[in-house]
Amino acid sequence: MGERTANVVPGDIGVTMKGLAEVIHGRREASPETSYTARLLTGPEDKLLKKVAEEATEVVMACKDEDHDHIRYEAADLFYHLLVTLERYGVTIEEFAGELDARHR
Numbered sequence: 001m002g003e004r005t006a007n008v009v010p011g012d013i014g015v016t017m018k019g020l021a022e023v024i025h026g027r028r029e030a031s032p033e034t035s036y037t038a039r040l041l042t043g044p045e046d047k048l049l050k051k052v053a054e055e056a057t058e059v060v061m062a063c064k065d066e067d068h069d070h071i072r073y074e075a076a077d078l079f080y081h082l083l084v085t086l087e088r089y090g091v092t093i094e095e096f097a098g099e100l101d102a103r104h105r
């Protein structure tokens, strides 16, 4: 795990998700030498997929520790890697949101 984020202020989930998805999409054009996201988008498929599994496990471990800040931190790591995965496999953030919306009861 890297550095914990300081002074987290609640954000607008829609703006945050869309903004991050747009940044990730833009990294398709970035150099893998300078961008971790570009490396995940263009490097070996298994590197990204393993990362998703690893980050999910880290969320589980943080939950078992009942460590609120750590859960938030690891969930953000997982969510970022999930968005990179959606981008790599061509699922747009709008489709993803539509899938969630379609489940509203």
Ligand SMILES: N=c1c2ncn([C@@H]3O[C@H](COP(=O)(O)OP(=O)(O)OP(=O)(O)O)[C@@H](O)[C@H]3O)c2ncn1[C@@H]1O[C@H](COP(=O)(O)O)[C@@H](O)[C@H]1O
Binding pocket: 001, 002, 020, 023, 024, 027, 030, 034, 035, 036, 037, 038, 051, 076, 077, 080
């Ligand atoms: N939100 C994130 C984000 N969350 C996590 N990470 C990276 O995900 C990795 C988390 O994995 P680990 O904690 O295991 O760290 P690590 O050991 O360095 O990872 P590995 O190299 O071993 O896979 C770290 O390298 C983090 O920097 C992220 N990297 C980028 N972003 C966003 O993506 C944007 C584009 O960033 P670039 O990737 O630099 O283009 C940034 O502006 C951010 O908004």
